[in-house]
Amino acid sequence: MTETPQEQNLFAQLGSEKRSVLVSAIVQLAKVSSSPQALFRLRKLAESGDREVTFFAAQAIVKIQARLGQLPEATSAPTSLDRTALLAPLKEEVPRILAVIRQTPEQIPEDLEPVVAVFLGKHGNETDAPWLASHIEKLDSNLALPFMEALETVSPKALLPLLAALLGSVQPLVRCRAISSLRRIDPDEAEAHLSELLASRRPEDRLAGLSIAFLFPFPKVRELIFAILQEDRDPEVIKGCGTILVSNPEKENALRLLGLIDTADKAQAGRLSEIFRDLCRILGAAGIVPEAEARPEAMIPLWRKDRLKRFLTDLEVQIAVTTGPRRESMEAWLGKNIQLPEVRALLERLSLNPATDEMARNLLQKWAKDQQLAALASGPGQYSDEDKCQFLRKLDPQQYKTWIEWARQQAREASPTVRAAALNVLHRLDSSADDCTTIAEAGIGSGEPAVQVAAARLIEKFDPKRLTPLLPTLLGSQDGRLRARGIRIALQHDEKAALQALESMLGAPEPAIRANAVSCLFLFPVEKVTALLLKTLQKEDHSAIARQILVVLLSNPSMELLDKLDHLHSRSNPSVAMTVAQARMDLFDIILKLGLDGEAKLPVKPPPGPKAFILRGLGQSSTTPSPSGAGSEPETHEGKPFPAQKSDDKPYSVPQVRSAMRSRLSAEQQKASSETKSSGATFGNLNAWVLVAVVTASLAFMPTLFLQLVGTGGSVDPRPKAEAFDPRKEDQETIHHTEVPAGLRMNRMSRVTGKVKEVRPDGTLLFVFQEKTFMLERVATVPLLVGNEDVDVEMLPYQILKDGTIVAECGDLHVKKMMNDE
Known part of the structure; x- marks a missing residue:
């Protein structure tokens, strides 16, 4: 029998080094496979000696055998329990097995307990819930999965008190199963836990999260998928994201992938291109896009028509706040596509941004030189504004001496585009401070943002103090680039005005203006902008800007900041929420390394009031009575009643689970530290005993050595001895x-x-x-x-x-x- 593509993919996953991937592949084979080849591979795993792998492989073998019509082996004794009898019981044997399990649960062998859980999930009832729950509490491995599934089947409400611990498990598959159970009770909180799982930088966590992403509405998962595709480099994670995108074919997703491919490094671009081709094929086969337009090469003109403007708008933000290889890929893409008028217009805007001006000017100068405008030297006045700008950009110091008066004239009187280009040339090549500042001051009053930004740069080069009287104009400008430059200057003269301008820019609706504000953040002391940045994060909807804001905040790590990030609920964009979650994890790691976790092990304290949560779908409610008496509503210190219920009040909420996980990590680190000290003390005691033994032996041997030296007339070696090592001197x-x-x-x-x-x-x-x-x-x-x-x-x-x-x-x-x- 030929294996299906799905089975072949699962066979490949059986060789993965990631345990969660291996276990998940075995479970999937048990559900879909009916291949003898699968039985052959699973029998090898069942004999591996690994308790987890052996259990899941044996369970899968029984299911595949039943699908193939193969009879299981007979039980060894009618009154005993064995794996085959529990996984594939005969109908008449079920009552007898149930009686054995319930009468003597303490006699169940440890290696059969997960198999018993599978049996109870099919044939048990609510009376078996205590036994199942007790085993979930003491298991910290993937073997908890069959107990969770069985308990949810026989008594769903008994699983609820265990969800908080399961959602914080170190096993990603256990967390996924707990999220799936929580989804039936509280979908919003389950979605928040999925975001936390996908935010992890551990590939196993992300792969587990992707395996249950199908359970959630695709529009809510889409942004998380694209956020992962931008930063993750693990081939299995990228493939998992591609599987979700291909399973939900949309033309918009194909165009977004094309944008990611253009700005990714070579290796990442290859992986994304494979997903793009599969998605195009599905779009054509499903009739979502005509087959002629669904071809990958036909999508490029469509992308330029429909997505180029939005792509460039986003790129203007991304390149201003991105560093490293990704920024280099963006610069390479701009250089490769500079022949497009839209790209050159973007570079003109970037040349006025303090964070990107040098990069943009270099690209534009190279473009101007490549155009071979030698004929322009005979009479530039007859050419268009575009030609004049290119001529100005390619001037070198020697050529500028010839055209200096013409360049200054253009800086005074030309159109705004040429005027800004001429001012940039003066900034680059002119050395006459008086003439340049006079021309630039006239440019500040022109009212044209491009001219004003170039003029401000020119004044800043020669005499920054002359910008001080112009601060109201700079800070009051509608152009974010001019305000950003004004903030840099105002910070030295009027910090309050600079902070107000920064707050105004961070609250602007245009992402480009907010990105300009982010480039100014490093000029301010962190403590002066922390509250403003946290407020901005609450409503920020661009993940690149949010990431840069978090970089500033994490430069001053503290438990107080961690607590504030814990209570920051960003619902504007799922990718921003994931970025914030990653920052929390990074911040806690920093706090552990720096030893600032004195309060990290303390759980999150909910506000006073009744701890109530509703089991939606189960019709159950649990409420802790108020200490003030039955029926009385708790009040704040102002006499106002507390809200009926908050997310943080739920024992399975993300903040509560996150706090429990941190307490566990902190305790583990303290335990490891104490064990290290203990082993050091033990080693010290051992060294002491060894030293005593050596000294005793030396004293016993000393008389014999003395007699030998006297008897043979031996003398002491006259050569100077090396000085003994003294650790105190070191x-x-x-x-x-x-x-x-x-x-x-x-x-x-x-x-x-x-x-x-x-x-x-x-x-x-x-x-x-x-x-x-x-x-x-x-x-x-x-x-x-x-x-x-x-x-x-x-x-x-x-x-x-x-x-x-x-x-x-x-x-x-x-x-x-x-x-x-x-």
Whole structure:
């Protein structure tokens, strides 16, 4: 018999190193396979010696045998229990087996307990619930799955008190099964738990979450899928996302995939292209899109027609707040498609953004040089604005000397587009401060945002103080790029006005303006913008902006921040909710590593009042009576009644489960730490006993050695002996060389001003602060440094080398006397 494609896929998963994938494949084979090849493979797994794998494989074998019409082996004794009798019982044997289980439950062998759970799920009743629940509470493995399924069948309400612990299990398949059960009771809370599971960076967690994503409405899952496709690199996870997209074929999804492919790295683009081709094939076969238009090559013109504008709008936000390989892919795509007028218009806008101006100007200059506008040199006045802009961009210092007066004239009188390009050329090539600032000040009053931004950059280059009287114009502009530049200047003169402008930009409806505001966040002390950023996250609907805001917040980790993120419920966009969930996990990991988890093990305290939850679909309600007496409603300190019910009041809510998981992790770390200390003490005691034994043996041997030396006339070796190692001297030297300057703490973000010592070829930077050398890693951009230049550095010191150099991760770096230069 030929295996189906689904069976072949499941056979491949049987070789996965991820346990949850292996167990899930076995369970799926038990449901769909009727192949002798499946029996052959499962019998090997049933003999593996792994208790979990053996159980699930044996269960699958019995089901496939029944499907093939193969009779199970007879039981060994009529009064005993065995695996075959429990998994495939004869109808007349069921009462006898039930009687044996219920009369002597303590005699059930441990290896048969999961099989008994499967049997009770088919033939048991509510009286078997206590036995099933007691085993769920003590199991912390995938063997809890058959007990959960059986308990939900015989007594659903008995499973509810166990859901909180199951939702926080370390086993992803157990969490998935608990989410599936919760979906019947509280769909909204189940969706929140699914988002938390998919937010995990562990591939096994994400794969488990994808396996139950089919149970939820696709529109609610779609954004989570695309968020995973943007960041995950695990082939199995990408394939799982593709399976969901192909199972819900939509033209919009194909166009969104095409946008992701263009800005992904080569390996990721190959995986996404495979999903794109499968989706196009399904769209054509299902008649959703005409077959001629469903071909992958036919989708590209359709994407340019329908999606290019939206794609470029989103790209303008993404590239302003993204770093690393993904930003490099975006820049490569812009360079490859710069021949499109829409792309060049985007680059013009990006050239006015402080976060992207250098990149955009480089691409535009390269484009201008590639156009070979040599004929323009004979008389540029007769050409179009586009030609003039290209000519200005490709001017080099030598050519600029010839065209300096013409360029200045264009900066004074030309159309807004040419005027902005001319001002950018003055910023790049002109060195006359008086002439340039006069021209630029006239540009500030032009009322054209593009001209005003270029003029502000030019004034900032030569004399930033002259921008101070213009701050009302900058901060009151409708253009986000101009306001962002105004914030940078206002921060040195009027911090309150800068914060107000920042708040206004973060609340703007246009994502591009909010992205510009994000680029200014690193200029403010974290404590001054934390409340504003948390408020912004509550309604932010763009995941790239939310991620950058969270990067700023996590630069100052604390339990207080973790508590605030726990109570942050972002419902504007599922992908933003997933980004916030990832930030919570990262923040808790940082807190554990830094030892700031003194309160991490404390559970979330719900507000006072009755703890009530409703079992929707079961018609049951559970309420803890108020201590003030029956029938009395609890009140706040203002005399107002509490809301009837909040999500955090539910024992299975995400905050409650998250708190329980953190308490467990914190306890495990403390236990591991105490065990390490205990083993160290044991090792120390052992060393002491060994030392006593060695000294005793030496004393016993000393007389014999003395007699031998005297008898043979031996003499002591006159050569100088090497000095014995003294760990105290080593410690003294280490302490002497590892003093940390005052005002700094290891593993805490700090801002200092020091002098540059050396810029190394590998990208690291050495600078001196309080006569101590610091080595900065991960420096995003190293400005041109001359001599002992003063630099303002935001850094996270985390390691001390033997020579006393302190290694730190660079958060931000500015040349002090050129702090306002781009």
